[in-house]
Amino acid sequence: MPDPRLARVLSTLLPQRIVADAFEPAWEDLRVAYLTRRQRLKSPLGMAALRAGYLSLTILLFLDCWRLAIVSWIRRERSAPAGRAHPAITEPKQTERFHMFLYLIRHAFRQLVREPAFTVAALLTLALGVGANAAVFAVVEAVLLRPLPYPSADNLVIVNHRDKQTGITKEFIAIGDFLDLSARQKTFESIGAWGRGETAFMDRDDPYRAEVLGVGANTLDLLGARPALGRSINAEDTRENAPRVMMLGYETWKKRYGGDPTIIGRVIRMEATERQVVGIAPPGFTFPPTATTDVIIPYRFPTVAPAQRKNSWTFAIARLKPGRTLEAAATDLATMSRQFEKEFPQQNLASEYFPVGLRTALAGNTRPALVLLFAAVAVVLLIACANVANLLLARSLGRRREMSVRLALGAGGGRLVAQLLTESLVLALVASVAGLLAAYWGSHALVAVLPQSSDVPGLNDVRINGPVLGFTLGIVVLTTLVFGLVAALTVRSEKAVGVLNASRGSSMGGRARRATSALVVAEVALAIVLLVGAGLILRSFAALLAVDPGFRTENVMTMSVQLPTNRYRERGAREGFYTQAVAQIKAIPGVQEVGMAAVTPLTGNNWTSPFERPEQPVGPGERPPEVGWQLASNGYFKALQIPLVAGRLFDDRDGPNAPPAVIVSEAIQKRFFPNESAVGKRVKLEGDQTAEIVGVVGNIRRAGLRDEPRADMYFAFERPKPSQTTLFVRTASNPEKALPAITAAIKRFEPNAYVSQEQTLAHVASESERVTRVVLWLLGMFAVTSLALAAIGIYGVMSYAVRQRTREIGTRIALGATRSNIVWLVLRQGAVIAAIGTAVGLATGLGTTRFLSSIMYGVKGTDPLTLSVAVVLLVITIMLACYVPARRAASVDPATTLAEQ
Amino acid sequence: MPRELPPLSHLQFLALGVILSNDEPGRVIRDVVADYGVGRTGAAFYQLMARLERDGLIDGWYEPVVVGDQAVRERRYRITGAGSRAWRQTRSFYETVAAAAAQGRLSNA
DSSP states (O other), X not given: OOOHHHHHHHHHTSOHHHIIIIIHHHHHHHHHHHHHHHHHOOSHHHHHHHHHHHHHHHXXXXXHHHHHHHHHHHHHHHTSOXXXXXXXXXXXXXXXXXXXXXXXXXXXXXXXHHOHHHHHHHHHHHHHHHHHHHHHHHHHIIIIISOOSSTTGGGEEEEEEEETTTTEEESEEEHHHHHHHHHHOSSEEEEEEEEEEEEEEOSSSXXXXXXXXXXXXXXXXXXXXXXXXEOOOOGGGGBTTOOOEEEEOHHHHHHHHTTOGGGTTOEEEETTEEEEEEEEXXXXXXXSTTSOOSEEEEXXXXXXXXXXXXXXXXXXXXEEOTTOOHHHHHHHHHHHHHHHHHHSHHHHTTEEEEEEEHHHHHHTTHHXXXXXXXXXXXXXXXXXXXXXXXXXXXXXXXXXXXXXXXXXXXXXXXXXXXXXXHHHHHHHHHHHHHHHHHHHHHHHHHHHHSOOOTTSTTGGGOOOOHHHHHHHHHHHHHHIIXXXXXXXXXXXXXXXXXXXXXXXXXXXXXXXXXXXHHHHHHHHHHHHHHHHHHHHHHHHHHHHHHOOOSSXXXXXXXXXXXXXXXXXXXXXXXXXXXXXXXXXXXXXXXXXXXXXXXXXXXXXXXXXXXXXXXXXXXXXXXXXXEEEEXXXXXXXXXXXXXXXXXXXXXXXXXSTTXXXXXXXXXXXXXXXXXXXXXTTOEEEOSTTOEEEEEEEEOOOOOSOTTSOOOOEEEEETTTXXXXXXXXXXXXXXXXXXXXXXXXXXXXXXXXXXXXXEEEEHHHHHHHHTHHHHHHHHHHHHHHHHHHHHHHHHHHHHHHHHHHHTHHHHHHHHHTTOOHHXXXXXXXXXXXXXXXXXXXXXXXXXXXXXXXXXXXXXXXXXXXXXXHHHHHHXXXXXXXXXXXXXXXXXXXXXXXXXXXXX | OOOOOOSSOHHHHXXXXXXXXXXXXXXXXXXXXXXXXXXXXXXXXXHHHHHHHHTTSEEEEEEEEEETTEEXXXXXXXXXXXXXXXXXXXXXXXXXXXXHHHTTTTSOO
C-alpha cells in the first residue's frame, strides 16, 4: 500500500501550510481509494500493479503540492499592494530565505522547461543512475541490512564444521560433538539443535503437507520464540523415550484449526506418528526466516555423547553471550575442536568447528554478488554524474553572458552558485522520482533473476521503504553536490573573465575546459573498470560452461519421490513399489533409463563417509580420510551416463540379503589402489563389517561445477530402498514432455506418493551457477551502459572542441592540410583522453578484480585477453564517438572561416 | 436593494451546496464537483476547501474510518452559518439575474 512512512518523508519536504491544506487530506483519500480497490483484487500481479500505481500517485501528489505552493506564492507576490514594502525588506529573515528558495526553484523549473533537449538528456541519464542504484539497494537492504525477525539477531550464529583433510565445509555437526560442544563452550548463552523436514497431517480426510522444524530443548528460547498458547518444547521432550509432542505454527493453527484454543492437549496423527499438541508458536515465527514452519517437533538426544560420535547429525544455532564477539566464539570452538582431536582422534582428527553469523550463513553466495553489483552500480551513477556535469558545463556556455552581466550588475557569486545548485537539485529530485519508479520494477526484476533459495532472508519482501527512500535522497544530495558544484565552480571562475570578454563569443575558460576533459577521463577510467569486471565474469562463465561434470545433464528429468511412511514401513512394500514403478516408467515411450539416488549432483551436497581398507588400517590417533557418499541404483549410472571403468554396476546380486557391495570412483582407484585394481578389494564399514568393491566408475563433480572431481563411494540403493529418493529418468528427447506420464506412473501405484522438485538435470546444472549468470548479465549491462555514457561524454567534449577550433581548422585547410589530416588531428585529441582514461582505469581495475575472486573461475584478475579486449572495445567506441565531430571538422569551408576572420 | 456580485465563485457555490444539509467527506464533494467537469487535482481541491475553512465558511475535521482491515482517516466538512448565508446570497444573486434576464431587464438599456 502507499507507505505512510513515504508520505511522512515527503511531507517534511513541503511547506507546512500546503501539507495541512492539501497534501494530508489528499493523501488520506489516496489510501481510502487504494484499500477499497485492494479488497477487490486477488492476483499478486494485480496487487503489484496497484501498489506501483499508488506509489506513483503519491509522488505525483507531492509534486502537485509543490506546484500549488509556488503558484500561491507567485499570486501573493503579484497581489501585494503597490505601496507595500517588498517582503525582503519587512519580513523576517526566515521568510525571506524561504521566498528566495521558492524563487530559485521556480527559476530552475523555468530553465529546465526552456531547454527540453538538455533536460531530457540529463533526466534520463540521472534517472538511470539513481534508479539502478535504488533498485540494487532495495535488494541489498532486504537481504543484508534489514534486521532478522529474532531478538538481538546479530548475536545468533550457525556452528559449521570443516574437514581440514578434504577442505569440505559442512553446515551440520555430529551428534556426539554437538553434545560435548554444548557442555564445554564458554562464549554462548546456549547452543540449539535444529533441522527441517516434511510431514503430512493425517487427522482429517484432507491430508495436509506440512513443513517441520525440529528443535532441541533450548532452540526456541535462544530464537526468542515464546509460545502464543500452551508451552514451548522443553528438555523433557527431548529425552529418549519421551512422549511425542509438537507445537503448531501460529498460521497453521489459525488456518487449519480455526484458532481453536482447545487444540492444546489434542493428539494429531502425522504420517505414521501420533503427537500431542502442547503449544502454539508465536505469530509469524518461522525458522529459517523465509521458510514455512507449520509444525515444531522436539529432537530426541542421548544425555551423553555416544561412542560412535558421528552416527547422526544436526544443524546447530547458538546465541553469543552479551559482549562476546564472533572472533571469541571462533577461538572457543577452535580450542574445543583441538580437544576433540586429541580425545577422539579416529573420528575427529583434522575436524574443526567454527561460527558464522546467522545473516551471513543465510545469505550464502548471494552476499558477495550483491556487494559486487552494488559497487558496480555506484560506478554507473558516478559516470552518469560526470556526464550530467559535462552537460551542465556545456549549457553554462550559453548562459555565460547572462552570468557575466549579473555579476557585473552586482549579483554575488554565492547567489549564482546557489541558483546553479538549486537547478541541479531540481534536476536530481525530478530524476529521483523517475528513478524510484524504475527502482520499484528493477528491484523486483532483480529478485526474479536471483536464485530462489528459501534460506536467503528478505528476498520475498523487497520493497521501496524508508531506508531505500533515505538512500535515494542521499544519492540525490550527493549527485547534486557532485555535478552541481562542478558547474557552480566554473561560474565563480567567470568572475575573472568579465563582461567584455563574454561578448566576444562563447568560448569556455581554461578551467572549464580542463574540468570537462578531466570528467571524460574519469568516465573512461570508470567504464574500463566495469568492462574488465564484466569481461572476467564472462570468461569465468565460459570456463564453467566448458567444464565436464563427468556425467551428461541433457535429456534427464529428476524429481523427488516421498512414499507415505506408514504404508511403506516394510522394506518389501518399498521394493514392490520401486520395481513396478521403474518398470512402468521404463515402458513410457522415449524413456531410456530410470535410476534412483539419495543425492542430486550439482546441488552443493557434500556428504562424506570414511574410507579405510581393512588390510591397511589407520594407525592409533589417526582418522580415516573422508570420501564422497552416495546411495545409487544401477540405473543412476546409466541415466547420467557415468562411465563404468572396471568391474560391474549394482544389480540383483546386491539385494538386502547379499553381502554389502560398493562402487568407487576413479579417484579412489588412483589414490588408494595406485598399482592394482580396486575391483574385488574390500573397504571397512561401521563396526567390523566390510564391503566388496564391485566396480569403478568415472569421476564426477558432485557438489558443483567449480568443485574439483573428488573421490566418491557409492552404496547400493538396492539394499535399503528408502521411502524417499530422487528419480533420474533419461529420455530420448525433451524430458519435460515425459513428465506427466512419469508422474502418472508413480501415482498409479501409490496415489499418496508425494512427487516434488521436478526439474531437468540441465536446469539443476544451470541453477548451480545462477549467481554467476546474474552477475554476468547485470555487470555486462552496467558495463555497456557506462561505455555508452562515456562515449556520449567524449562526443560532447570533442564536438565542443571542434566548434572552438573552427577558425584554426579553416586556416589549416587553407594552408594545404588534407581532410584526413584534419580527421586525424581531432581523433588524436580524443585518443589522448582515451589513453589517459584507459591507463588510470586499468591501474584501478587491476586493483579491484580481487573483489570478483569469489565469483571468478578459471581466470586470473590479470587475464591478458580480457584486459586487451576491454581496451580495444573502449578505444573503438571512443574513436567512433570522436569520428563524427572529426568528420564535421574536415568539412569546414576555409573560404567561409577566412572571410569571417 | 443595492446590486452586488455574489460572494462565492461557481466552484465554491457548488462545493458548499453539497454540504448544505449534511456533512460529507472531501472525496464525495470532489466527486460531485468532478461531475460538473471540474478537473481539479486532489491537492488543488483540498487547497480550495482549506481557503473556505480559513474564510469561516466551512468547518473541517478528520474522522477515522475502517476500509477492509485498515484504519484510515478522511477529511469531512460541514457548512457554517456564514457559509450558509454566503451560499444563499449567491443563490439569490443567480435567481435575481436569471429572473431579470428572463424579463429582458439585463439588456444594455
